[in-house]
Amino acid sequence: MSIELSKLISPNALPQHIAIIMDGNRRWAKNRFLPASLGHAAGAKQVREVVKTCAEMGVPYLSLFAFSTENWKRPEDEVSSLMGLFMSYLQKEVDSMNGNGVRLKVVGDTSRFAPVLQDLIAKAERETASNTKITLTICANYGGRWDMVQAVKAWQKAHPEQSLQSLTEEALSHYLSTHDAPEVDLLIRTGGESRVSNFLLWQAAYAELFFTDDLWPDFSKQRLQEAVEWFSGRDRRFGSSAPL
Secondary structure, eight states, X not given: OOHHHHTTSOGGGSOSEEEEEOOOHHHHHHHTTOOHHHHHHHHHHHHHHHHHHXXXXXXXXXXXXXXXGGGGGSOHHHHHHHHHXXXXXXXXXXXXXXXXXXXXXXXXXXXXXXXXXXXXXXXXXXXHTTOOSEEEEEEEEEOHHHHHHHHHHHHHHXXXXXXXXXXXXXXXXXXXXXXXXXXXXXXXXXXXXXXOTTSSTTTTTTOEEEEOSOOGGGOOHHHHHHXXXXXXXXXXXXXXXXXX
């Protein structure tokens, strides 16, 4: 499906929120006898193309799983390389984001990051806050279970006089880290694995799941368009019975 063809799809059939688990950077590097850091660098380059393609297709929200709460268990040098790559991305991409109408948000427990990285995140979010074409959410030091626990704590802090018995799904959703975005319509995972890995568990409750063997640095614009075209043909019933 080309970008032009995507315009023929009804806006109601396009996903309003795509989430992607970007898996396969290390295997991509290993296949080329390269260090993992170069695989992550190749994956970072792919982010710009995917954001641009989503914006051109009219998808207003894109969330990317950049660093999970479990990724701290990786070798120290790899984690350090990822943090450096994240800082470089924030420093280099803001002008491009502003030029393409991209609003950046970073969600997750950022308190564990170095102060300089926290400052860069805040600066990038502030400088892109008025952009409206697409919202890019980078999930960093993020976990779906963490998100739900922090949401409960935030709700209780805001309502100290109320019992947890009065907490509803609708009320809790306002305290999730992605509270200002619609729920995930299409969840894509690259790298040949078929699991959600603690990513946006609440938000992706009714997402359509698209798995591909493509390693993230090889995830092409054409594959993304294929996923969107596949999504547009899905019969989404959200738990209701199938039509007779």
